Amino acid sequence: MKGVRLNDITKTFGKVHGVKDLNIDIQPGEFFTFLGPSGCGKTTTLRMIAGFYYPTDGKIFFDDRDVTRLQPNKRDIGMVFQNYALFPHMTVNENIAFGLEVRKFSKEEITRKVDEARRLVRLGQYGERKINELSGGQQQRVALARALVIKPDILLLDEPLSNLDAKLREETRIEIKRLQAELGVTTVYVTHDQTEAMAMSDRIMVMEDGYVQQIGTPQEIYNRPVNKFVSSFIGESNTIEMTIMSIDGEKVIVKNEHGVLITGLLENSSPLAPMNKGEKVHVSIRPESIHQGEGENTLTGEITFVEFTGLSVNYMVDIPGITLKVMIINTGGKLLEIGDSIQLNIPARSLYFLGE
Amino acid sequence: MKKQTIQSSQDSLWARITRSPSFIYVLISPLFLILFGYVIYPFYQTFIQSFGSETGLNNYERFFSFESTANLEALWTSVYISVISVITCAIVGVLMAFLLERYDFPGRRMLSVLVLVPMALPPLVGVLSFTFLYGESGIIPRGLQHIFNLEQVPFALEGVWGVIVVHTFTMYTYFYLTASAAIKGLDPSLEEAATNLGASRLRIWRKVILPMLTPSLVAAALLVFMISMASYTAPLIFGVERTMTMQIYLSRTNGNLDMAATQSTILSFVSISFLIIMRWYQNKRNYQNLSKGISVHRSEVKSKVMKVLSVILSFVGVIILLLPILTLILISFSVDGTWTIQVLPPEYTFDHYKALFTDERTWRPIWNSLQMGFVATVGNIIFGVAAAYAMVRLNFKGKTVLDILIMVPWALPGTVVAVNLIAAFSEENIFAFNQVLIGTFWILPLAYFIRHLPLVFRSTSASLMQMDQSIEEASRSLGAGWWMTFRKIVLPLTLTGILAGTLLAFVQSIGEFVASILIYSTSTMPLSVAIFQKMYAFKFGTACAYGVLQIILILIVLTISEKLSKGSAGSAV
Structure with missing residues (x-):
């Protein structure tokens, strides 16, 4: 479990600015949400934490370690993508095991950890299924298991509920919150859905047009919004x-x-x-x-x-x-x-x- | 490839190098180098040679002079044939597409499978079977003559019209494929809406259907025009000497290399202009179909008369489509040299097929082609996959240039590719490691590699584009490095695309004739040239047996590709 600190982060794409002068201090174990309409820069910020973009200016720290230009595969983060990004040519087990294989765990350990992770997300008997044989909600849980099984320092979730129908969304929301509380992993969550953000977060950062509008607890944001x-x-x-x-x-x-x-x-x-x-x-x-x-x-x-x-x-x-x-x-x-x-x-x- | 050699140096330095924004140009430079060495440079050599040994524009003046009009006539005939081919192909292709997509009649299934048969016909073999069937001494004209006791054959396919008929038969599929794809994407509710608004049938066609189909039809028209301009086999077999490709061939065989270069340059200019127009048009056009989930309903042919008529027509269609292949099979069993004035070959044997695999001299060309095709295809895979990955996933300046450069060899007529290679590689050349390639084993694989450059590239980039980039990112975030991600995620997921392109490139290399005939050396004679020579030695049986072998190979490849694309559709997310 690690804290994440963004210092004066600016990211420009050509002449277009993605985010500007971002300062965030995410506490270890915190559930922190980036909330804003599409194009506000929340995903850009998340991708800089993941290492898929490098900031144009500013520095990123995991605890006290400068990771600004560290490659994504060296960051020890778990990430759940909006479309889950499961490997379609692998089974559920193979998907979950991928990160463990990269980390050169022994065969027995991989089997044990994969089983454990699968139980954690309640996919007990689905290990040998192909990805396209799963429902959207199940795919979502495989993506979660795959991200969590490597015991990441930080868990990044990029609009993980947006592809689910209303009922599943609520169910999965509770599930994610439960897992996060159980494992205590520092979590950064990106969404444009304020209900989701309110229900899950310890703190929310509201963004618009690349700028931070307000950072605060859900109550603060709702009851005492700083601006229009x-x-x-x-x-x-x-x-x-x-x-x-x-x-x-x-x-x-x-x-x-x-x-x-x-x-x-x-x-x-x-x-x-x-x-x-x-x-x-x-x-x-x-x-x-x-x-x-x-x-x-x-x-x-x-x-x-x-x-x-x-x-x-x-x-x-x-x-x-x-x-x-x-x-x-x-x-x-x-x-x-x-x-x-x-x-x-x-x-x-x-x-x-x-x-x- | 280059990566490993530098990796041995210091890690921090290596990390610093890879992170620099200009490092990407180190990665893509081999691609540009290959394109430069084997596409641009030969092209440039031809261009230089086209001015001849004397200074000035002599050759070009001669080309456009009105004193000896052979070249201008050739240019005109080529354009003329191409325009007519576009029209005939459009009529046949679009009608077929509408018939098969919109109407249900007895025999539709059968016809819709066979409609693509012309694609399975290798160009040379296809033209040959047409002459066997409809030529002056062909089976059909002679048969009719025999039945009706005529003095002469009632008709015979020859000259310019022979070329056009063969073009129509082999190229209508381009129109058929694009038109039927467009029709499939055409929401029938649009027509229903128009009917509902009170439009007549004719008006719907004019105002709704045709405008919606226009983009795909224009694309197909440009393609057919380009391929017709490049057509070489049909004019060769039907003896139409006044076409651009034939003029190049004749100049080359008469030893007038400078003039061949001039003619090549002019033809390339036409082809490349068309390529650019096509690209421009494809970027401009957009499918404005907003409907989701289209359900096409076929109207059933109901009236009795129409039913009978449609059965007869589809039967005729099936016969016409199948006859060329059936003819090849029939003649492949005929004894060489026995078929002279009879309607059908009089004596049959199985020897030709036996000879294919047992007789060293008959087997040799097959083996040559397999080897050379293999070498070329390996090159195509390496280049195609690397270029596709660079185009789809990397960001760098010069992407458009790379894209065009890869497509240029495809747009260039095979004849021109051959002339370019002659110009560049009949001397020692740094891109040939200071060797003379003409006359060696390597020149043909190089020609095949260049001609089929875009095949693996295109199929691979298509499957790469289908693959969501976040899948790669997921792998990276789970700790896998670039190479591991490529090996374990990208390769398996694009394998079907790579394989489809590979098989196509291989099959086309095996059948390649147009460039081969200009640059082959007798020690490594390819299959297609062997077929051509057997034909002229009146060994029809052997020639056709070769042809049937080729068709079988193509059918196998088509079947595998079909299976592959179905399999990948199942696992795609």
Whole structure:
């Protein structure tokens, strides 16, 4: 188990920059996720850790060892690829054994370790199967076993769930998390799926356009996003531009151009937010934190859209100058219709002031 | 290859060298060196020679002069034959493709297997069987004459039209293959959508089907034109002397090497232009078919009349396709020298086949060809696999140049390749290790190597492209070095592709005639030249027995390739 440190990493492809000025410190045993839309540089970063790309600038350390330009086969990492990259001409056992053969283990040891690894990923009786005789989920587990059997210092997972259907994805997610916790291996996980990232990670790095937006625990990222991008990328969010009217101790009152007033708390503001009277700020309000009826920040609006999902009722509500997405947990009550008027309240602690 | 020798030096230095971004050029330099030595340099030598011993453009002036028009006529005839061949091949090929892909009728299965028979016919042997069948003293014209008691044969395949018929028979498959692939990829729901929108049958053809097929048809047309321009065997056998290839051959045999070089240069210019146009067109075109999962439905031929008609037509088709091979087999059993004015050979024997493997002098050409083909193919494998890996997996400047250079020998007519080799290797040459190659064993394997350069390369790069790069990366991340990854992962996964190309290259080397006839030496006479000579010595039986042997070899190879491609489709991820 090793830590991974990236120091001022920059990677350019020709004139196009892949990632820029990246600084990450991944702790030994940590489950660390790179999250971002496609093209944000997360896979590029992962491939630099794996050694398939060399950074244009900066250094990579495994613990204190400089591996910046070390060849991929000398790094002792386990990697699971998006398409699994299993060797199609080999059986399950031969696939898992490959890394052990490279490391010149004895025949008996290989057999023992392969069996063990296969049991670990619950592929007990599938050893002699060909790869194309396995389902997607099973292939996924072979890829995991192959990466784990060499007892890697670091496990790299490149969107390993993206090729699975919804149900298998959840199952495998739990499986990966279980294995990681059991083996305690330092894990770097790449995904564009925020649910996956939230559910699995110790810490998440949100990236966009080659830059780091925020690094933090799932709660930090969700509840205290630093900027508009993070708040809209993670979960659903209403992001509204408003002007700060007054700051009175902890209380911050903001107003839009139609005179709608909302009160929030000063502690719920991103370090990047300009918290001064008269400044314009972006206010993030999660749809699920808006409630029906009277309370703090009571507002009245007209419903323009209704959607029933079973778990919840989603409304779009027009308030002068603002369209709010609202999610009400379904308790079996009567649905409102388009054109109905609705009373809403937003607890002051649910407001979050964002930076640019 | 080069890697091992340097490895012995200091490891850290070695590591530093391999990491440098320019190291890749050390790796690929042998490829460029080979192409330079055996493609560019001979080409350049011909080009120099084409100006003749005197200074100036004398030869070129003579070529284009109106005083002796033989050369201009030849150029015109070549173009003329090629254009007509493209048209006839297109008609036959596209019709066949539509018939077999879109309609179901009795005999369709049989016809769809046999439709590719012309591909199994080696060029020389194919032309020969056509003359046996449809020539002036051919079986069919004589048969008709005999049956209807005619004064003369009712028709005979000869001259330019003979060449065109043979071209049509042997080359319509290019149109057939591309057209049927395109039709398979043509979503029938497009036609249904057009019908649904109220378009008539004719309009659908004009506005939907033809535009969708155009890219593949243009590609096939360019290919057929190029191959027709390079065609040598058919004009030779049908005695059409005024074609470019024949003019080169005649200049060469008359000892006018400078003029042969001039003619070669002009013909190469045409061929290479076509190669460039083809590449440009292929890069430009895109299949705009957006549908996924296409289910082709064949319409059944229902009316009684049509059914009978289609049975008759497919029967005729099958006969026409099979006759050349059947004829070869028949004549291969005939006693040499007995078949003169009869419709069919009068006496039969099994001796020719026995002689193939027992008589030293009959066996010799087979053995020569096997040896020379083997040597050439080994070269093709080494070069093809290395070049394919470099093209698909490595990043370096000059990729396009490498790609074009590999394709050039394929675009060059065999006649030109031979003339180039004569120009470069009739003197001592550094690329021949300071030896004169002309007149030795090595010149023919070299010619085969050059002519079939792209075969292994293309099939290998195709299977490399299918193989996801992440599979190699997986191997690397598991700790395997480059060589081990190549040996244990890349090679096994591309083996079918390599083998398919290898077999094709080998078979083509065995049957190669066009370049061989110009540069073979009597001590290493190849099979194809032996067939040609037996023909002219009226030893039809032996010639045809050779031909049948070749066809069997080709059929074996085709079967294996088919099996291979099916097997690999099963294991591909």
